[in-house]
Amino acid sequence: MVIDFHVHCFPEEIAGRAVTALAEKSNIPPRSDGTVAGIRASMKKAGIDKSVMLSIATKPQQTQKITQWAQSVQDEGIIAFGSIHPDCADWKDEIKRICEADLKGIKFHPEYQDFYVDDPKLFPIYEKAVEMGLIIMFHAGADLGFQPPVHCPPPRLRKVVKAFPGAKIVAAHMGGYDSWDDVERYLAGEQLYIDTSFSLHKMSREQFDRIVGVHGFERLLFATDSPWKDQSEEIELLKSLNLPDDVLQAISGGNAAKLLGLTC
Numbered sequence: 001m002v003i004d005f006h007v008h009c010f011p012e013e014i015a016g017r018a019v020t021a022l023a024e025k026s027n028i029p030p031r032s033d034g035t036v037a038g039i040r041a042s043m044k045k046a047g048i049d050k051s052v053m054l055s056i057a058t059k060p061q062q063t064q065k066i067t068q069w070a071q072s073v074q075d076e077g078i079i080a081f082g083s084i085h086p087d088c089a090d091w092k093d094e095i096k097r098i099c100e101a102d103l104k105g106i107k108f109h110p111e112y113q114d115f116y117v118d119d120p121k122l123f124p125i126y127e128k129a130v131e132m133g134l135i136i137m138f139h140a141g142a143d144l145g146f147q148p149p150v151h152c153p154p155p156r157l158r159k160v161v162k163a164f165p166g167a168k169i170v171a172a173h174m175g176g177y178d179s180w181d182d183v184e185r186y187l188a189g190e191q192l193y194i195d196t197s198f199s200l201h202k203m204s205r206e207q208f209d210r211i212v213g214v215h216g217f218e219r220l221l222f223a224t225d226s227p228w229k230d231q232s233e234e235i236e237l238l239k240s241l242n243l244p245d246d247v248l249q250a251i252s253g254g255n256a257a258k259l260l261g262l263t264c
């Protein structure tokens with residue numbers, strides 16, 4: 001089973017505008033149209049069985065709408081996560097609704113949501129999510145749409161990982177986009193998963209091997225960040241690394257299936 005652990009889609013009526021605006025902000029050309037239909041077509045072409053769809057509440061009042069939309073599009077192929085805005089007053093109830101909607105995790109984006117990943121005000125939210133068995137996923141490292149400071153750099157993320165032993169934590173972009181020396185220093189070998197989204201093209205092969213060597217391939221998740229990367233090209237890029245078969249299978253879907261509790 002091939003699982004892409006990191007894709008973005010938007011409701012049909014706003015996808016065009018949202019993708020255009022985000023592409024301008026980050027200066028990254030989109031590789032699909034950002035709709036659910038678009039990702040399904042892309043998955044079919046790339047031979048991807050399931051995609052984890054991540055949405056971000058950039059305002060507190062979007063939190064509940066995202067839960068509802070995520071639930072409405074989730075099915076066999078689309079595994080949708082919810083999102084909690086840190087200033088959402090009824091975050092406790094929303095976490096319950098996320099669980100009732102059968103969503104498997106929550107995506108946080110410290111740049112878009114304007115908080116530092118280790119800000120103590122977030123800890124009760126993390127704690128509740130972990131207690132409810134949800135995966136907590138972070139955008140990590142630089143975001144091409146934002147100027148520094150980076151809100152989820154490896155040393156800060158390490159503090160969160162240490163504070164929640166046993167939690168299912170995923171850091172996107174190989175643990176921290178463009179901060180990979182610090183990923184080696186602060187995160188490799190720690191109790192978290194890292195995804196490969198929007199990183200394989202930029203990271204050197206030597207650094208990839210070092211990080212995977214220390215961290216363990218069992219906690220690496222294939223991911224693309226579609227529409228900002230093309231799913232077919234990214235799966236080919238992963239295959240081109242000529243990893244041993246068992247390692248490739250684990251990274252491209254086996255690890256994700258276990259983390260998501262899927263039986264395959």
Ligand SMILES: [Zn+2]
Nearest residue numbers: 006008172225
């Ligand atoms: Zn992303």
